[in-house]
Amino acid sequence: MVSMKDISAACGVSVATVSKALNDHGDIGEATKQRVRQMAKEMGYFPNSAAKALKTNRTYNLGVLFEEEDHSGLTHDYFASVLDSLKSTAEEKGYDITFVNGCRTRPNRMSYLEHCKYRGFDGVVLVCVNFYDAEVMELVRSDIPTVTIDHLFNNVCAIMSDNIKGIHDLLHYVYDKGHRRIAYIHGVDSSVTQKRLASFYKTAAELGVDIPDEYIRTAAYRDTKGAYVETEKLLDLKKPPTCIFYPDDFACYGGMNAIRERGLQVPDDISVVGFDGIRIARHLEPKLTTLKQDTKQLGMRAAEKIINLIENPKITLIEQILVEGQVCAGNSVAEIS
Amino acid sequence: MVSMKDISAACGVSVATVSKALNDHGDIGEATKQRVRQMAKEMGYFPNSAAKALKTNRTYNLGVLFEEEDHSGLTHDYFASVLDSLKSTAEEKGYDITFVNGCRTRPNRMSYLEHCKYRGFDGVVLVCVNFYDAEVMELVRSDIPTVTIDHLFNNVCAIMSDNIKGIHDLLHYVYDKGHRRIAYIHGVDSSVTQKRLASFYKTAAELGVDIPDEYIRTAAYRDTKGAYVETEKLLDLKKPPTCIFYPDDFACYGGMNAIRERGLQVPDDISVVGFDGIRIARHLEPKLTTLKQDTKQLGMRAAEKIINLIENPKITLIEQILVEGQVCAGNSVAEIS
DNA sequence: TAAAAGTGCGAAAACGTTTAAGAAGCAGCA
């Protein structure tokens, strides 16, 4: 590896001069600066990030904490899309992405925070984690700039998909199609779930739609089996719903299986709506009516926010940024009268 | 951050002694070693990776090149699964994962190789890239240990899903179900595609199955539209196939749409098989018959191989590791007589 | 008993940068 020393030797100037020339410090003559830069290019010089980091305490490296108990993280459509967008945006701005080590089985392992300090991440983005984990809390409370996605901590920037508006819009859509008996199989407890559920109740109330208790059920996210079981229970009711909301698109397909096994048709006999807007849903029949979360925007805003927080710590607002999704109308919701 | 200097002060020994005690060098007395380690723990010491890297030229950081023209990389089920497994395995072995910066629009950007040297990756794994890219070639030919997934370069370790056996097994499965008119809509040209296609022809020949030219068609991977169009063409043939192979599961759903729009049923009127074994395929009706690639194994072997290459450069074989998949029998292939 | 070998530790240089402080040269000015 060619270092600054090599360039300084080749140019007959000191190493300090080389450093300043390359970093555009003011006190270097134009001629020297050009000469140094030219030589650096010719010799194929690139800085050594470790040395730079050691000296400046800046790595231009972002940590991403991306971990779920069931390890579906990276294969989770929604989160993977967010991460993809986060990555692109960060890279455009000159930052690299490193995963915060999630291995919890190593002897002598570091905590998340320790790992972040060890690697010297300039900031870290938390996606798809258990936000109530003690180590996660320790991390967000540390002095490392932090952005969370889809979870709100005190005094931490959050980029949130607007679940409230999402459910609101979906419910309005379904209401407008004439549905009045609407069930919601919601995900397991989390802040996202709570928001969706609250929005569901509130919107229903606004619309004057009565939601019997037995219409509200629980299944894990992406749990086709759970959705299947809960769907069966809904169908067994004396007054079954005409439309069922699911935790997400994936689970929705589990529900549809239960429906079909009863010899019923979607949407003719019963309507369904998902959440997320996974890619495949646009290619299956019936096309799923769902709320497409704006993953591109979410990842982008998260990257921008964390970089802002790093580069302008004073003037960057600690705020909650809401990103709206969009009702993606398919044909899984029937018009009824 | 507490550094070795702090520990050395607290223990009344030199920094060198601290370093040796923590790194288990031989020439430190047991008592001192324990005292230092104890103190390090108490003070919450963790090493500084940048300083360590600067001195040792080892980062315990693996680069992952993960980039596709259409940016579907991270949202691509197959590759995301491989990456997930790669990540877990690497983390267990004490390595972190950083993405090789794929941003090609930045002014003054570094090439892949430059970026890898800049970050000091101990090794890099190439997944899901255009292997014919000049920069990719430059990278694999460099002195940085490299492992590719699903592509074979000269003198580079490769972890490959056994596409040849995969297609072989699938075709045998379909043959055993009685099919003799079998079409293959294969993916666009790549080494993987070539292997699959060759295996298709070879296995068909072995089985004595004649494959007319018009049964062999092309559609991009994960291109539902393309698969749709090509499926229509197949259905328009005088002697349409009784079974169609698709580039992958995703594309297969595009093909099934074409089939259904003709009022035909899968598998009663025509059978289909996919490739990959994406998760959702197990939850949709008909359950897709497909070849489930062993992504867990692929990622794991890749991580193990690259780490071996890094830690034991002399004795590690440059080899091509084949990972077998498994026919995942659904009910998208009918038994015919 | 003296030399050799072994043990436990420290001093100092080095990795490749950045940066504060200072020096040299020169112009302008009283």
Add this chain to the structure above:
DNA sequence: TGCTGCTTCTTAAACGTTTTCGCACTTTTA
């Protein structure tokens, strides 16, 4: 002439490690 101030460059220290070498002491060997 001597002072000031500016521009351009250098010196040297520092970041937190690792590692070579050497020193002092102890134990073994001849």
